[in-house]
Amino acid sequence: MNYFINKTLYLLIVFVIAISGVFVLVNNMPGDPAYGLAVSIAQQRNMQIEQALEIAHKMMGIDPHESIFVRYGKFVSNLLKGNFGYSAFYNTSVNEIIAKSLPWTLFVISLATFLSFTIGIFLGAFAAQKRATITEGIISTVSSIIQAIPPFILAVLILFVFSVRLKVLPLGGAYPVDIEPSFSLEFISKIFLHALGPMLAIAIPQMASWTLAMRGNTSQIMEEDFIRFAEARGLRDSVIAAKYVRNNAMLPLVASLAISVGYMLGGQTLVESIFNYPGIGFYFGKAIAVRDFGLLTGLFTLIVIGVILATFIADFVYALIDPRVKLK
Numbered sequence: 001m002n003y004f005i006n007k008t009l010y011l012l013i014v015f016v017i018a019i020s021g022v023f024v025l026v027n028n029m030p031g032d033p034a035y036g037l038a039v040s041i042a043q044q045r046n047m048q049i050e051q052a053l054e055i056a057h058k059m060m061g062i063d064p065h066e067s068i069f070v071r072y073g074k075f076v077s078n079l080l081k082g083n084f085g086y087s088a089f090y091n092t093s094v095n096e097i098i099a100k101s102l103p104w105t106l107f108v109i110s111l112a113t114f115l116s117f118t119i120g121i122f123l124g125a126f127a128a129q130k131r132a133t134i135t136e137g138i139i140s141t142v143s144s145i146i147q148a149i150p151p152f153i154l155a156v157l158i159l160f161v162f163s164v165r166l167k168v169l170p171l172g173g174a175y176p177v178d179i180e181p182s183f184s185l186e187f188i189s190k191i192f193l194h195a196l197g198p199m200l201a202i203a204i205p206q207m208a209s210w211t212l213a214m215r216g217n218t219s220q221i222m223e224e225d226f227i228r229f230a231e232a233r234g235l236r237d238s239v240i241a242a243k244y245v246r247n248n249a250m251l252p253l254v255a256s257l258a259i260s261v262g263y264m265l266g267g268q269t270l271v272e273s274i275f276n277y278p279g280i281g282f283y284f285g286k287a288i289a290v291r292d293f294g295l296l297t298g299l300f301t302l303i304v305i306g307v308i309l310a311t312f313i314a315d316f317v318y319a320l321i322d323p324r325v326k327l328k
Contacts, residue, residue, distance in 0.1 A: 007315055011308050018308070022300040023075055026293050027068060034062055036290055037088035056088065075297070084298035089290045094298030097283055102302075104174055105272070105279030107191075109264050111199045116206035117257060123207075124214025125246050131219060140215060146208035152270035155201035159274060162197065169197050172276030198275045202268055206260065210253065217249035224248075255318035258310045265306040 034056035042052035057064060062071075078085065084094040127139040162169040175181070175190045221227065222245055230240050265280060269288075272281035280299060287295040 004316070007312060011312050015304065015308050018304045019076075019079070019301055020072070022297060022304060023072055024068075026297045026300065027071065029291070029293065034059075034088055036292060037091065040091070059086070079301065084301060085294040087287075087292055087295040087298075089286070089292040089295065094295055097295065098280070098298070098302060101278055101280050101283050104195075104277065105265065105268075105281065108195050108199050108202065108268075108272075108277070108279060109261055111195060112203035112206060112264070113257065113261055115199070116203040117210055117253075120207045120210025121214050121246075121250060121253065123211040124216075125218050125241070125249065127211065127215045128218030128222065128245075128249075129241060131222075136215075139211065143208040143211040143215075147205055147212065149205060151201050151205055151268060152274060154204060155198065155271045155274040158197050158201055170194050174278050194277070198268070198271050198277050198279075201271045201275075202264065206264075213253055213256070214249060217252060218245055221245050221249045251318070255314040258314035258317065259307075261310055265303055265310075 034053060037059065038049060038052040038056040041047070041055055042049050045052070056062075075085075082095070084098060086092075087094055087097060090097060123139055123143070127136045130136045130139075158169070159171070163171050170176070170193060172194075174194055175187065176194075179187055179190060181187060227240065227245065268279075269281040269285045271277075272279045273285040276282070280302070283295065284299045284303075286292070287299060
C-alpha cells in the first residue's frame with residue numbers, strides 16, 4: 001500500500017509541474033491566442049479587427065489584461081472540471097475535438113503496439129537463441145537500421161509506395177467520404193484499411209526496438225546461473241526457453257509497454273498529419289501550424305496525462321508481475 005501511495009503522490013507532483021510548464025510555455029508564445037478567431041469573426045461580420053478581438057476574447061473567456069497568475073488559476077480550475085479549453089481555429093471546445101479524435105489515435109496505437117510487441121518479442125528471443133550465428137547478425141543489423149528511421153520518414157515512404165505507386169492503400173483519412181459510418185463489414189474493413197498506413201509507420205520502428213531489447217534481455221538471462229542449473233538438470237532447450245528465459249526476459253519489456261503507449265499518444269504528430277488521419281497527432285500538428293493556443297494547451301495537457309497514467313500503470317504492473325519488487 002505504501003508503494004501505491006508513494007507512486008501516486010510522486011506522479012501528482014510530476015503532473016502539477018508538467019501542466020504548469022505547458023501553461024507557461026504556451027502562454028509565453030508570441031501573438032494573441034484569440035487572433036485567429038478574431039480574423040474569422042471580422043470577415044464574417046464585416047467589422048474592424050479590434051472589435052472582433054474583443055468579441056473573440058469574450059468567446060474564449062480571455063482577459064488580455066489579466067496577470068499570468070490569474071490565468072493560471074482559471075486554467076487549473078477548468079482542468080479540474082474536465083474542461084480542456086477552447087479552440088479558436090475550429091470554434092469549438094477542445095473536449096469535442098478530443099472526443100472525436102482520441103478513439104482514432106487509440107485504435108491505431110493499439111494495433112501498432114500489439115503487432116510490434118508480438119513480433120518484436122518473438123524475433124528478439126529467436127535472435128538471442130541463435131547468438132553468434134549469421135541469423136542473429138542479420139536480425140540485429142536490420143533492426144538497428146529500421147530503428148534509426150524516423151516514423152514520419154517511413155510514413156512518407158509507405159504513402160508513396162503503397163498509396164501513390166501501387167494504389168493498394170488509401171491516400172488518407174479514417175474512412176472513405178462516400179461511405180456512411182455503420183457497423184457493416186464493409187465499413188469496418190475500410191477503417192482497418194485506412195488505419196494500415198499510419199499503423200505500419202508506427203509499428204515497424206517500434207518492432208525493431210522491441211526486437212533489440214528482447215535480444216539483449218534474453219542474452220543476459222541466458223548467462224544467469226539458474227539457466228545453467230536448468231541445463232545441468234537435463235531440461236530440454238525448448239522448456240528452458242519457454243519457462244525460464246522468455247518469461248524473465250519479458251518482465252522489463254511488459255513495464256515498458258505501457259510507457260511506450262503513453263508516449264505514442266503524442267509522438268506521432270507528423271505520421272497522422274502525413275496520412276491526414278484525424279487523430280490527436282493530426283490536430284496537434286494543426287494547432288501548431290495555425291497557432292491555436294487553446295487547442296495546443298488542451299492537447300499538450302492530454303498528452304501529459306496520458307504519459308503519467310502510462311508510467312503509473314507500468315510501475316504498478318511491474319511490481320505485480322516481478323516477485324523481486326514488493327508492494328510495500
